[in-house]
Each structure stands twice: as C-alpha cells, then as structure tokens.
Amino acid sequence: MTLESAMPAPTLILDDVVIHHGHQRLVAVDARIAAGEVLTVMGPSGVGKSTLLAQVAGFLAPAFTASGHIRLGDVDLTRLPPERRRLGLLFQDPLLFPHLSVGGNLAFGLPAVGGRRSERRRARRRRIEAALNDIGLASFADRDPTTLSGGQRARVALMRVLLAEPRAMLLDEPFSKLDATLRDEMRRLVFARIRARGLPTLMVTHDREDAEAAGGQVIELAPQPQG
Amino acid sequence: MTLFETTVRLVPRLTLLLLIVPVAAGLAGVVAPAFGWLPALGGERWTLAPWRALAQAPGLPDMLRLxxxxxxxxxxxxxxxxxxxxxxxxxxxxxxxxxxxxxxxxxxxxxxxxxxxxxxxxxxxxxxxxxxxxxxxxxxxxxxxxxxxxxxxxxxxxxxxxxxxxxxxxxxxxxxxxxxxxxxxxxxxxxxxxxxxxxxxxxxxxxxxxxxxxxxxxxxxxxxxxxxxxxxxxxxxxxxxxxxxxxxxxxxxxxxxxxxxxxxxxxxxxxxxxxxxxxxxxxxxxxxxxxxxxxxxxxxxxxxxxxxxxxxxxxxxxxxxxxxLALWSLAAWWPFPAAWPSPMTLDTWRAAADTAPRPLAHTASLGLAATLLAVALTIGCLEAETLRRRALRPGTQLILYLPLLVPPVAFLYGLVQLQAQLGLTPGWPAAALGHSLFVLPYVFLSLAESYRRLDPRWGQVAAALGASRARTFWRVRLPMLASPIAVAAAVGFAVSVGQYLPTLLLGGGRLATLTTEAVSLASGGDRRLTAVYALGQLALPALGFALAGGLPRLLLRHRRPSP
Known part of the structure; x- marks a missing residue:
C-alpha cells in the first residue's frame, strides 16, 4: 500500500466519452486531468452531469449507453467494475453508514493489512485516531454519526474516502447541501487535501463559486435540444 | 366531522379488533379443553390428563424435533x-x-x-x-x-x-x-x-x-x-x-x-x-x-x-x-422411465370438469369475499393515516402480523370450539372471515408503501380547489392508486386461494375448495387428478394477477402512463 501511494498520481483521461439516452445524445466530454488538477463540469440540473460522473465511477444505469474510454495513467478503467477503479467518490450527502460508529465508518474506508491480529487491530485504531485528529474530531471515534453536525459529517465522509487511498477523485455537487458559512470552509479543506495528494479530480456542480474555488479548467454543458 | 371522516377514523380500530379478537379468543378456546374443560364432550373437570396423554403419545420427541x-x-x-x-x-x-x-x-x-x-x-x-x-x-x-x-x-x-x-x-x-x-x-x-x-x-x-x-x-x-x-x-x-x-x-x-x-x-x-x-x-x-x-x-x-x-x-x-404437473395432468399412460407421457389426453381434465365446479366456486367466492373485506379495511387504515397525518404505531404494525406469527393450528381449533359453544354453524361465513384474517396482513404489506408514498400535495391541490375530504379520496387518491390496489387485491386473492387449515376447520370439513381437494388427493394415488387440482389452484391466482395488470390499464387507457 505504501509503495503505491508513494507513486506519483497518474493523469485521469476522458477519451471521447459520449453518453446516450436512447437515441438522444446527452453528454460528450474529451479531457485530460493532470495530477492535482480539478476539472469542473458545469451546467443546469438535468443536463447529464451526474450521468457523466456515474459513467466514470462505473455506476452508469442500464438505461444509458456510453462510448469512449476512461483511463487512469496507462490503465483503461472503462470495463473495470467500480470497486477496482480506485476512484474516491464524494457525494452530495455524506452517506455515513448509520449501523457503524464514526470510527467504524473510517475503518470501513481503511484497507485491511497483513500482520498479527492484535497488532493489526491496534494499528488500525491508531490510524483512525490520527485521521480523526486530522479533521479536528479527536475522540469522536465512538460517536453515532447522527449526533454529528452537517459540517462534521462532511469531514468524516471526506476522510473515509481519503483513507481508502484513491488515485483520483470524483466530486458530485459535494458542497450543495452545506450551509453557506460551512461551504467555504469545506471547499478549502477538500481542495487542499486533493492538491496535497496530487489527485486528479473531476467535479460536477451547478454552483459557479465551486468552479472558482477549484481554480482549474471548466467545461460548460448546455441543455441538448429535445428530440 | 363529516360522515366520511368519522367512518375512516373508525377503521383502524375495527381492523385491530378483527385481528386481535379471533386470535385471542381462539387461544382461549383451546386452553380450556387442554385442561379438560369441554362440557360439550363431557369434560366438566379441570385436569392435567390431556397433557399426560400427550406426553405418552408415541413419537412425541420426534414430532417436536421435526x-x-x-x-x-x-x-x-x-x-x-x-x-x-x-x-x-x-x-x-x-x-x-x-x-x-x-x-x-x-x-x-x-x-x-x-x-x-x-x-x-x-x-x-x-x-x-x-x-x-x-x-x-x-x-x-x-x-x-x-x-x-x-x-x-x-x-x-x-x-x-x-x-x-x-x-x-x-x-x-x-x-x-x-x-x-x-x-x-x-x-x-x-x-x-x-x-x-x-x-x-x-x-x-x-x-x-x-x-x-x-x-x-x-x-x-x-x-x-x-x-x-x-x-x-x-x-x-x-x-x-x-x-x-x-x-x-x-x-x-x-x-x-x-x-x-x-x-x-x-x-x-x-x-x-x-x-x-x-x-x-x-x-x-x-x-x-x-x-x-x-x-x-x-x-x-x-x-x-x-x-x-x-x-x-x-x-x-x-x-x-x-x-x-402439466405433464401429469395430460398423461394417459406414463410408464417409468419414459420422460414424456404418451399418449396424451384431456380425459383427466374432462373428468375434473364434472367434480371441480363446486370446489372452484367455493374457492373463488371465499377469495373474493376475504379480499374485498381486507382491501376495504386496508384502504380505510391507510386513509386514516392520511387524515391524521401520522403513520400507524409500531405496536399496531406488530398486531397486523399477529395471524402470521401465531401458529394457525394453535388458535383456529379454539375458534371452532367457541363457534360450537355459541351455537353458530360452521360454514362459508366463518371460513370467509377466517380467510380474511390471513389475507389482511398481506394486502396491507403490499399496499402500504405505495399509499404512503403518494405525494400529499395531490390532496392539497384538490382541497385548495374546494374538494371535500371524501371527494379527494374517491376522485383523486383512489384512482391514482388503482394499480397498486389491484396488485394488493391479487396478492390477497392468491393468499386466500392457498388457505387450507381455515377452510378445513372453520368450514366444518364440509366446504371443499381446490386447495382442500388437492391436499387430500395428494395423499391418495391418483397423480393425474391431483395435478389437475394443483394446476387449478395455480390458475386462479394467475388470473387474478393478470387482471390486476390489465384492469387499471383498461380503465386509464386514455391517460399516458406516469414516468
């Protein structure tokens, strides 16, 4: 694991990705996202932003058809199942598992490692304590996720994704459900982490401020004529 | 409060009564004879003798283990x-x-x-x-x-x-x-x-x-x-x-x-x-x-x-x-190890056509009556939820499951006892009520989600246009839910068709349905006739589901299906 995370992050390539719904052409994107860069895809709702993200993540619904390739460095992800793509996906909602504690949710993200059982457990606990400390939630490990504030939940969700050691990030309107005051703080946190790890990032949003905060290239999707 | 609201608000209580009273009364009705008290059969003394006899019944440990x-x-x-x-x-x-x-x-x-x-x-x-x-x-x-x-x-x-x-x-x-x-x-x-x-x-x-x-x-x-x-x-x-x-x-x-x-x-x-x-x-x-x-x-x-x-x-x-089953019902001569009966014949079906109409009529009438009652009560309960703007309590949910959690053998015989004590003759009405006891939970389970998910704003729009509660229910909610209601009714009908014990016990053993006939034929040797009855038992619910799929489409044929 350490070996892989020490490797320079690769480039995320959307190679002529076109998505159709029936006969209607929904989205077409051709882009390269270098390590540490953010590509923002903007447009009003219903334009197919989230569908594009679903295709990259591997969750495209059967009603859609897609062509083109998604590459991460030399690896073609297009035919891989979502769990093999190693893409960190951050949703609109934090979606913390209600059947696990805050620490349990982070442990869910942390990959298993070899070694003796008792040591393994202690090592995992230390990593989770450190991760909680990192986002200002030290000693929150045993708390129920429902007792957290919106901002705290968003931070736990981000940390859960980062602990899984993704090689690129996908953000699906990640700040739209936060209060205006929290939104700025969370934007700074997310983009700082992404840059620190040098992760190529694809973000879809309808909020121009998100795009400005990300500071990368922006693609505007216009609604396709019906027909 | 209008008559409509008063009636609807009474339905949940009525439903709970229908579910609790038979189960509780049935259990009570079985306790007394278990301890020797059953005057009709000369049991006028409380005793543990039935339990002693049960303990000595051959094979009891095997029965329990099984x-x-x-x-x-x-x-x-x-x-x-x-x-x-x-x-x-x-x-x-x-x-x-x-x-x-x-x-x-x-x-x-x-x-x-x-x-x-x-x-x-x-x-x-x-x-x-x-x-x-x-x-x-x-x-x-x-x-x-x-x-x-x-x-x-x-x-x-x-x-x-x-x-x-x-x-x-x-x-x-x-x-x-x-x-x-x-x-x-x-x-x-x-x-x-x-x-x-x-x-x-x-x-x-x-x-x-x-x-x-x-x-x-x-x-x-x-x-x-x-x-x-x-x-x-x-x-x-x-x-x-x-x-x-x-x-x-x-x-x-x-x-x-x-x-x-x-x-x-x-x-x-x-x-x-x-x-x-x-x-x-x-x-x-x-x-x-x-x-x-x-x-x-x-x-x-x-x-x-x-x-x-x-x-x-x-x-x-x-x-x-x-x-x-289909092959057996058509077989005239089917020696082992032939994989296909030859020749095939409709003789068994023709023979059944003479004996089956009465069981078929009983099956259908019991099913329709039980389903009608169960659907009406379920819709009443769910409409009452809408009027009160809150869901049933968890305890109520548990009571809905009562007939499914208490073994029917344990309480149905008690009901038969009580029926005899009260001088009521067993037969169609008792069996139909018994069926509805088991049909109701399934109808409720299959309808509740759709009913609760219907956007409350449809009702608010109707009310803002001046419609009364009753009119909103009859003209807005009911038609919009026609399809899930039809499916729930088909589920209920299928459950009723499959009932064996309530028909047998509450019908006093004289009410033959396709299911009771199929079960008693199964213990005999006639595979061909058994297969015909089993298939008939299957055909009725299938017909129900086909109607449930087709009727709403027919009624609403001028409307586009909602996405």
Missing amino acids: SLVTGLASSLAALAIVVLFLGAFLDSRLFHLVRRLLSPLLAVPHAAAAIGLAFLLAPSGLASRLISPWASGWTQPPDYLFPGDPAGLALIAGLVLKEVPFLLLMSLAALPQCQAAERLQVARALGYGRLNAFTKAVLPGLYPLIRLPVYAVIAFATSTVEVAMILGPSTPPTLAVTVVRWLGDPDLALRFQASAAALLQLGVTALALLMWWLTERLVAWLAAGWLENGQRRRGERLGRGFGAGLTGLAILLLGASLAG
Whole structure:
C-alpha cells in the first residue's frame, strides 16, 4: 500500500466519452486531468452531469449507453467494475453508514493489512485516531454519526474516502447541501487535501463559486435540444 | 366531522379488533379443553390428563424435533439464498430479470408447490425419468424415500422453495427505505466487491426492516400443516399435522389431547423464534469487528457463485415442478422411465370438469369475499393515516402480523370450539372471515408503501380547489392508486386461494375448495387428478394477477402512463 501511494498520481483521461439516452445524445466530454488538477463540469440540473460522473465511477444505469474510454495513467478503467477503479467518490450527502460508529465508518474506508491480529487491530485504531485528529474530531471515534453536525459529517465522509487511498477523485455537487458559512470552509479543506495528494479530480456542480474555488479548467454543458 | 371522516377514523380500530379478537379468543378456546374443560364432550373437570396423554403419545420427541428442525433449517436456508442473491446481483441486469421471474412464483400456493416438488423428485418423478436409463441405469424407479423422508429433507426443500420468493419480495420493498443503492455505491467506490459491499454496508440496514417477515416465515415453517402433509414424514409426522389428525379422529376423546398439542405447538413456535432471536444477537456481536476490518473481497467469488447457483436451482426446481404437473395432468399412460407421457389426453381434465365446479366456486367466492373485506379495511387504515397525518404505531404494525406469527393450528381449533359453544354453524361465513384474517396482513404489506408514498400535495391541490375530504379520496387518491390496489387485491386473492387449515376447520370439513381437494388427493394415488387440482389452484391466482395488470390499464387507457 505504501509503495503505491508513494507513486506519483497518474493523469485521469476522458477519451471521447459520449453518453446516450436512447437515441438522444446527452453528454460528450474529451479531457485530460493532470495530477492535482480539478476539472469542473458545469451546467443546469438535468443536463447529464451526474450521468457523466456515474459513467466514470462505473455506476452508469442500464438505461444509458456510453462510448469512449476512461483511463487512469496507462490503465483503461472503462470495463473495470467500480470497486477496482480506485476512484474516491464524494457525494452530495455524506452517506455515513448509520449501523457503524464514526470510527467504524473510517475503518470501513481503511484497507485491511497483513500482520498479527492484535497488532493489526491496534494499528488500525491508531490510524483512525490520527485521521480523526486530522479533521479536528479527536475522540469522536465512538460517536453515532447522527449526533454529528452537517459540517462534521462532511469531514468524516471526506476522510473515509481519503483513507481508502484513491488515485483520483470524483466530486458530485459535494458542497450543495452545506450551509453557506460551512461551504467555504469545506471547499478549502477538500481542495487542499486533493492538491496535497496530487489527485486528479473531476467535479460536477451547478454552483459557479465551486468552479472558482477549484481554480482549474471548466467545461460548460448546455441543455441538448429535445428530440 | 363529516360522515366520511368519522367512518375512516373508525377503521383502524375495527381492523385491530378483527385481528386481535379471533386470535385471542381462539387461544382461549383451546386452553380450556387442554385442561379438560369441554362440557360439550363431557369434560366438566379441570385436569392435567390431556397433557399426560400427550406426553405418552408415541413419537412425541420426534414430532417436536421435526417441527423445530425443519422450521429453522428452511427459514435459514431461504434467508441465506435471498441474501446471497441480493449480494451477488443487486442492481445488475440479471437482477431485474430474476425479479420478474420470482414475483409470479409468489402466487403459487404452498400446496401446489409442494405437490409439484413431490412429483418432480419422487423415485418415479420427472427428475429421475430425465436421467433414466441412459445415465442412471434405472429401468425401475429407484428405491429412496421422497417425499416423506424421516429427516424431513423434502419438507425443508418445499418450504425453502416457497419462502424464497416471499422474503425476496419483502426485501425488495425494504431496499429503498434503507438507502440500499446509495450504501452499495459508497462501499463499492471504496473498493468493496459486490457481495462484501452488500453484506457489510446494506444488510445491517436491511435486516431490521425484514425481521418481522422473517419471523412470519419461521412461524409458518414450524407449524405448517398442508406442506408437511404432502412432503413431510408420516410416522411420526410434524406436531402440527398430528394436531389436525387428532382433531379429525372419530374418537372425540382425542380432542382434549389435541388441544394440549395445539398449545404445545404454540410453545414450539415460540421456542424457534427465541432461538432465532438469540442467534441474531450472537451474530451481531460476532460481526461487529468483521464489519470494520477493512477486508473488501474475501469470499467474493465463492459467495457470488453460491448466490447464482442457489437462485438458479430454486427457479429451476419451481419451474420443473410446474412443468411436471402439466405433464401429469395430460398423461394417459406414463410408464417409468419414459420422460414424456404418451399418449396424451384431456380425459383427466374432462373428468375434473364434472367434480371441480363446486370446489372452484367455493374457492373463488371465499377469495373474493376475504379480499374485498381486507382491501376495504386496508384502504380505510391507510386513509386514516392520511387524515391524521401520522403513520400507524409500531405496536399496531406488530398486531397486523399477529395471524402470521401465531401458529394457525394453535388458535383456529379454539375458534371452532367457541363457534360450537355459541351455537353458530360452521360454514362459508366463518371460513370467509377466517380467510380474511390471513389475507389482511398481506394486502396491507403490499399496499402500504405505495399509499404512503403518494405525494400529499395531490390532496392539497384538490382541497385548495374546494374538494371535500371524501371527494379527494374517491376522485383523486383512489384512482391514482388503482394499480397498486389491484396488485394488493391479487396478492390477497392468491393468499386466500392457498388457505387450507381455515377452510378445513372453520368450514366444518364440509366446504371443499381446490386447495382442500388437492391436499387430500395428494395423499391418495391418483397423480393425474391431483395435478389437475394443483394446476387449478395455480390458475386462479394467475388470473387474478393478470387482471390486476390489465384492469387499471383498461380503465386509464386514455391517460399516458406516469414516468
């Protein structure tokens, strides 16, 4: 694991990705996202932003058809199942598992490692304590996720994704459900982490401020004529 | 308050009464004879004699073991298959196909499925014919005991086959409530394989929502009469079958002992539920660390293989059972090991056409009456929820499940007793009420989600346009829900068609339906006629579902289907 995370992050390539719904052409994107860069895809709702993200993540619904390739460095992800793509996906909602504690949710993200059982457990606990400390939630490990504030939940969700050691990030309107005051703080946190790890990032949003905060290239999707 | 509102607000209480009174009265009615009190049969002294007689009944330990083991094993297997299937296929293309295949299988009555399975796997059944003599070398039917093996394997198989579609349907309804799709996506994006993602991220949220249906499955499996009569061993049979045998015995003195055994059955089911509950605690405790250990792909392939294999096997067995029934009903001459009857004839169907109309009429009239009552009460309850703007309390939910959690053998005989005490003659009205007791929970379960999910703003729009509560209900909510109501009615009708014990006991043994005829024919030797009755039992619910699919479309043919 350490070996892989020490490797320079690769480039995320959307190679002529076109998505159709029936006969209607929904989205077409051709882009390269270098390590540490953010590509923002903007447009009003219903334009197919989230569908594009679903295709990259591997969750495209059967009603859609897609062509083109998604590459991460030399690896073609297009035919891989979502769990093999190693893409960190951050949703609109934090979606913390209600059947696990805050620490349990982070442990869910942390990959298993070899070694003796008792040591393994202690090592995992230390990593989770450190991760909680990192986002200002030290000693929150045993708390129920429902007792957290919106901002705290968003931070736990981000940390859960980062602990899984993704090689690129996908953000699906990640700040739209936060209060205006929290939104700025969370934007700074997310983009700082992404840059620190040098992760190529694809973000879809309808909020121009998100795009400005990300500071990368922006693609505007216009609604396709019906027909 | 208008008349409409007053009436609607009374319905939930009426429904609870209908559910609680028979079950409670039935249990009370069985307690007295179990302790010797039944003046009609000369029991005028409280005594423990029925219990002593029960304890000395030959084979009692075997009966208890059989009821407990077959009940728990079949419930566990059915739940495991459903979990593996959902884990392996949730949200995949195959999932939607299997979902379509399994839903109609829910309509297959227990007795028909059991008869089909018995005919399929018996020594001279379709399965052994298909491999004989070219692969097996058999020119005579092989010598093994099926159905009716002493270990109850045939009974377990039959129960699993019927419970899998039921648990699957309940799970499908519960999945959106626990945000299953989102949970699955989060876990898979974090690198978890399908099955691991499902068991670690979705199942802990899903299981609490299907716990009551699982308990209903256990209660049914430990106390079923018709499935155990067809597939279970006969010396000794399960406890529930023994109770029914003693009740039907010409020696009326056996009724006391039967009442004690009925109470014991209640205890057996309660014990099975307790054991299951303790196992739940144990599993939750053992799995706590496993949920968080970060392992993402362990057992993935093996589990998925099992999921696909077992689901396929269940569909194959049910499909082949039904095909076998069809062949038997057309067979004139079908010697072993021929895989195809030749010549084929409609003689059996013609013969049945003379005897079947009365049972058919009883089946249909009981089903329609019970369904009508159950649908009216269910809609009343749900409309009352809408008027009060809050859902039923959890306790009420539990009472809805009461007829499914208390073994019918334990309380139906008590009802018969009370009926006799009150001087009411057994027959159609009592049987129809009895049916509605078991139809109501299923109708409620299948309608509640759609009714509660209907956007409340439709009602608000209507009210803002000046419509009264009654008008909003009749002209807005009811038509918009026509389709789910029709499906719920079809489910209810199918449940009623499959009822055996309420018809037998509350009808006083004189009310023949397709199901009672099929069950009693199954113990005889005439496979051809049995197959015809089993298929008839199947055809009625299928007709119901076809109508449920077609009628709303016909009524609303000028409207575009909503997306």
